[in-house]
Amino acid sequence: MKERLLLVDDDIELCQLLGDYLRHEGYEIDCAHNADEALQSLRSGKTYELMVLDIMMPGQSGLELLQQLRPSIQLPVIMLTGRGEEIDRILGLEMGADDYLGKPCNPRELLARIRAVRRRSDNSGARSRFPERPLELHGIRLDPGLREVSVGGQPVELTSAEFNVLAYLLQNAGRVMNKSELTELVLHRPLTAYDRAIDVHVSRVRQKLAPCLGDLELIKTVRGEGYLLVRESS
Numbered sequence: 001m002k003e004r005l006l007l008v009d010d011d012i013e014l015c016q017l018l019g020d021y022l023r024h025e026g027y028e029i030d031c032a033h034n035a036d037e038a039l040q041s042l043r044s045g046k047t048y049e050l051m052v053l054d055i056m057m058p059g060q061s062g063l064e065l066l067q068q069l070r071p072s073i074q075l076p077v078i079m080l081t082g083r084g085e086e087i088d089r090i091l092g093l094e095m096g097a098d099d100y101l102g103k104p105c106n107p108r109e110l111l112a113r114i115r116a117v118r119r120r121s122d123n124s125g126a127r128s129r130f131p132e133r134p135l136e137l138h139g140i141r142l143d144p145g146l147r148e149v150s151v152g153g154q155p156v157e158l159t160s161a162e163f164n165v166l167a168y169l170l171q172n173a174g175r176v177m178n179k180s181e182l183t184e185l186v187l188h189r190p191l192t193a194y195d196r197a198i199d200v201h202v203s204r205v206r207q208k209l210a211p212c213l214g215d216l217e218l219i220k221t222v223r224g225e226g227y228l229l230v231r232e233s234s
Helices: 012-024 035-042 062-069 086-094 107-122 160-171 179-187 197-213
Strands: 004-008 028-032 050-054 077-081 099-102 135-137 140-143 148-151 154-156 219-222 226-229
Touching (some): 012 028, 028 035, 062 077, 062 086, 077 107, 099 107, 135 160, 140 160, 154 197, 179 197, 197 219
Antiparallel strands (some): 140 148, 148 154
């Protein structure tokens, strides 16, 4: 059975060009030209292996759509950006994009990136799955459905990436999660040399929980390995 991809871009001609090329390479292609059409396609019951998503679209942007989808939909995403600003690419990766490609893009390069992302996705089957039910530990309550966190009944505001970091640490309480694993799960990309992104997100989670937890240190750094959320407090 052919893999089905979803192309989301308000540039109709570009969608047709990329769609024709990818169909020739053996893919089934659906196109959407704004966020609403993309959501309709994703909710249609069809199974997509990957979505190519433009950052700049009229109405809801690609970044806003991606933030809305993650992490309830774990579909691999490659973002297209027509801007030269690095911040767009960084935001896209932090919100859960798997890769990005500048516009105008070469269809052959897009195909190569699609195949690379799909290979990584196929090899990630054994990874932890995002929790589906609320988690509670040490007075912390995390609700994946509502995307809400509270400590002792007091709400704690977290960014999307921070929420996901805490969710995986809570779900794996008592087990060390290495940086590579957390980076793959939270940021949907491999850990690279000098990459401190996951460290920053963990640090911010600690800072935001600290006022509610007092002296209780829940998230410990395991030098040379990663992070551990303790199951039992001393």
